[in-house]
Amino acid sequence: xxxxxxxxxxxxxxxxxxxxxxxxxxxxxxxxxxxxxxxxxxxxxxxxxxxxxxxxxxxxxxxxxxxxxxxxxxxxxxxxxxxxxxxxxxxxxxxxxxxxxxxxxxxxxxxxxxxxxxxxxxxxxxxxxxxxxxxxxxxxxxxxxxxxxxxxxx
Amino acid sequence: xxxxxxxxxxxxxxxxxxxxxxxxxxxxxxxxxxxxxxxxxxxxxxxxxxxxxxxxxxxxxxxxxxxxxxxxxxxxxxxxxxxxxxxxxxxxxxxxxxxxxxxxxxxxxxxxxxxxxxxxxxxxxxxxxxxxxxxxxxxxxxxxxxxxxxxxxx
DNA sequence: GTATGACCTCAAGTAATCTTGAGGTCAAGG
DNA sequence: CCTTGACCTCAAGATTACTTGAGGTCATAC
Numbered sequence: 001x002x003x004x005x006x007x008x009x010x011x012x013x014x015x016x017x018x019x020x021x022x023x024x025x026x027x028x029x030x031x032x033x034x035x036x037x038x039x040x041x042x043x044x045x046x047x048x049x050x051x052x053x054x055x056x057x058x059x060x061x062x063x064x065x066x067x068x069x070x071x072x073x074x075x076x077x078x079x080x081x082x083x084x085x086x087x088x089x090x091x092x093x094x095x096x097x098x099x100x101x102x103x104x105x106x107x108x109x110x111x112x113x114x115x116x117x118x119x120x121x122x123x124x125x126x127x128x129x130x131x132x133x134x135x136x137x138x139x140x141x142x143x144x145x146x147x148x149x150x151x152x153x154x
Numbered sequence: 155x156x157x158x159x160x161x162x163x164x165x166x167x168x169x170x171x172x173x174x175x176x177x178x179x180x181x182x183x184x185x186x187x188x189x190x191x192x193x194x195x196x197x198x199x200x201x202x203x204x205x206x207x208x209x210x211x212x213x214x215x216x217x218x219x220x221x222x223x224x225x226x227x228x229x230x231x232x233x234x235x236x237x238x239x240x241x242x243x244x245x246x247x248x249x250x251x252x253x254x255x256x257x258x259x260x261x262x263x264x265x266x267x268x269x270x271x272x273x274x275x276x277x278x279x280x281x282x283x284x285x286x287x288x289x290x291x292x293x294x295x296x297x298x299x300x301x302x303x304x305x306x307x308x
Numbered sequence: 309g310t311a312t313g314a315c316c317t318c319a320a321g322t323a324a325t326c327t328t329g330a331g332g333t334c335a336a337g338g
Numbered sequence: 339c340c341t342t343g344a345c346c347t348c349a350a351g352a353t354t355a356c357t358t359g360a361g362g363t364c365a366t367a368c
Binding site for chain 1 (some may be wrong): 355356357358363364
Binding site (some may be wrong): 172173174184188203204205206 | 344346
């Protein structure tokens, strides 16, 4: 069971990773990597045997994709956010920073939504409002019904 | 264009909502409501014309479903979390509280994941680590590579 | 020299989450 | 009385995010 990685045709072998290596390092399935490439989220070059070779900086791209997935942000949004970061070469510090900041804002927004929901749910637990009449956030678009029955939040 | 809600056959009309009313109040499409019912996430009774009628407390269930959707938590998880809360009658304060607390834990977990990612991304912005060698979190499963090139985090 | 494992392509399948469409009921409005 | 709107069912289609399968190349291990 030794590694059957083919002979390297490039000068510095460890600068390029096989799809299997990227998969192992990122925890992303090989099939998923090929799929992401199809979507244009990541990119690879080919060696003389037509096998994908990934530059190291692609690991970060892959990681970002799994992160987006993990927190339920659609891949299309990720694509938009990192549209300006080049795939064919390591992004410059600036390029990366700009995109990262946008992404951070996205994460922050997400976190705040959850925080609001947490707070709201705490409120519900506290008041035990079973009619939801007082739960504006959990019940968006429902102006508080005006008949007098049911519990209220204090 | 007046409302064509059928004559009420029940004693207290406003205790029961039509699917259109629930849709309007929760912002959830009618088709989605029917779909959620199929999944057993919500429930309804039928009137003498075989149309769905929802008790008010179902609004909260629906709201929870949209919340789960909004933050990218699969509906199956929601089903699990609220499995013990009855659909056929307004849940007791206790029943609701217990399930809510479980759900809150879920939200908190989610939030913390995002917070960790935010922190990690901030770190990356700070150091500009383009090789990802120092980014353990964004690059899970990748033990820091040991060749000496590339930027480091300070 | 043949078996194995890592890779390739392309097509089809799966799961979740709904939406859309076809075809029908029924009550109120004009 | 006929149209319209709100509802019904059931089946099929859409989207996202992949996985699986069939069929093939090629280098290393035995």
